[in-house]
Amino acid sequence: MKKKQAAAMVTAAVMALSLTACGGGGGAGKDASGDKEGGLSGEITIWSWDVALAHLEAWSEKFQEENPDVTFNFEEMGVDQVYQKMTTCLQSGIGLPDIVSIEGEQMAKFGEKFPGKFEEFTDMINPDDFFPIKMSECTVDGKVIAYPWDSGPCGMFYRSDLFEQAGIKAEDIVTWDDFIEAGKVLKEKTGADMLCMAESRNDTTYRLLMMEGGGFYFDKDGSTQVDSEASVQAMETCKKMYDAGITFNNSSWDDMVAGMGADKFACIADAVWMVGSIKDAVPDQDGKWAVMPLPKFQADQEAQGASNGGSVLAVPSASKSAEASKAFVKFVMEDVDANVEGFRNYGLYPSYLKALESDVFKEGDDFFGGQQIFDLFTEIGKTVPQVNYTANFAEALEMSKNSMAKVMLNNGDPTEVLNGEQEEMKAKFGK
Incomplete structure (x- = not known):
């Protein structure tokens, strides 16, 4: 009881200080x-x-x-x-x-x-x-x-020199299955992983793939839908890449930067703001990067982007x-x-x-081989569907990170893990 009273006093003091700061x-x-x-x-x-x-x-x-x-x-x-x-x-x-x-x-x-x-x-x-x-x-x-x-708007940043060394052509990568097969070739020919993807620190790759498939944590009414077809498809694809041994664990920002500089991986799936981050992190790789849209799930699927x-x-x-x-x-x-x-x-x-x-x-960007990367991101941005973030986004994000860890690190079945997350979210958020 005393602990609760002490905590309440601390909370009240913090609130008082905060109100003073707001003044x-x-x-x-x-x-x-x-x-x-x-x-x-x-x-x-x-x-x-x-x-x-x-x-x-x-x-x-x-x-x-x-x-x-x-x-x-x-x-x-x-x-x-x-x-x-x-x-x-x-x-x-x-x-x-x-x-x-x-x-x-x-x-x-x-x-x-x-x-x-x-x-x-x-x-x-x-x-x-x-x-x-x-x-x-x-x-x-x-x-x-x-x-x-x-x-x-998000795209796939890739090392054009590593692709060339492995005999991979970006234009041949249309689907995620194509991406995985290209990743196996890249690993064999260069020793580098195909994709920088966190196993538990964030759920960025899964979330982008889920958005690309027309899904999100919540539907337009704010109800939880992490057990949807789009969500399961996204998590299954992340697991396929992980199981294929072509992913570099993005355990921290510093580790990602170090891996970038040491040629540990070839691709990063993320937003346009990564342009500046790559230039700052690896200035000596000037001219060795390029950008392509995120692969699709099916070749005949209408292009649909993602955002972060x-x-x-x-x-x-x-x-x-x-x-x-x-x-x-x-x-x-x-x-x-x-x-x-x-x-x-x-x-x-x-x-x-x-x-x-x-x-x-x-304009073309010399760091990216003269490619008109920003025009590409503009076209991608137009295809990103509307989503409903709701007041529960931050909590859903944390729960989703746990699901990534269960699937990647504990070999969990994506459908079972996401069904469990669905029930947990519904209990927490009420729908």
Whole structure:
């Protein structure tokens, strides 16, 4: 009993400190107004992280050229810090920012747990102007409560030199079965594994394959569906690759980078942001990388992509400068030049289709052999289906990692393991 009381006191103390930390937020005391000559007015406080915040700060100056009565405060913090402060401040209603960056996959959690606490953009945005997956990230209960920003369409990064050494042609890899057979040849000829795939640290490969097959943890109504055909197919394919002995265990980011530099594997299935990570990790492999779409499950299957990562911008309803804040969000998210500069300067790959028509996204990349990789990712992004992340995404992700470990490391049957996970999720989430 004493332990429980002590824990409660610690929790209360932490909450009190958190509330104190929340005390400096927002544009409190200044109303946004469009009545003043020269545009909007108000004080806008923005919470975001590193390069995202730097980009917003740069474009705030351009916004102020038309709206000189709008002032900005910028608070840089890490992703976890943003979420901790947002949760505490949404519960108290005190100290919220006017604009906040949130990872796309996490937006549904905040929207569902705190209904009515975010401004709507439903009437301000044309959904056809953005990747479908990004619109689903921003939509909760049929309302658009955030604006799409950077996106994470996924492809297969591969070492073109290792493929050439093994006599493998990327264009011959159409299906996952083709990929596995090519991996066996690669292993025999070069000693390198075909794919960097975590056995338990994350479920990225399984999740991408599940999305590619039209599935996800949850259906459109938020009900658990990890026992679906698409889910089982994805897990079975991961197991086939693992059992074939062609996977490199991505046990940590550092191990992956070390393996990349030591030619331990040839392929990484992940999002467009991996472009910068590869360049930073192995600069001496300039010209030795290329990108292809993820293989299909059947050769005649219509192409359907997958996504991993990216963020959105939201405006808490408690903002005293909501009108100016929403106008700034729309301005920076739908300005073609802003999107292009965000990509050029900070690697923020946009989800705004009009920006993706710009020449910069059609240029060849010398590191990737001159290939027009970003144009490829744009086409992939258009095919990524909408999914329902729900408020339970983070917990589902952890449970899915455990299922990966059971299947890969304990030789579990994919169907049985996923049926068990389905029942566990239903018991935990209620559906």
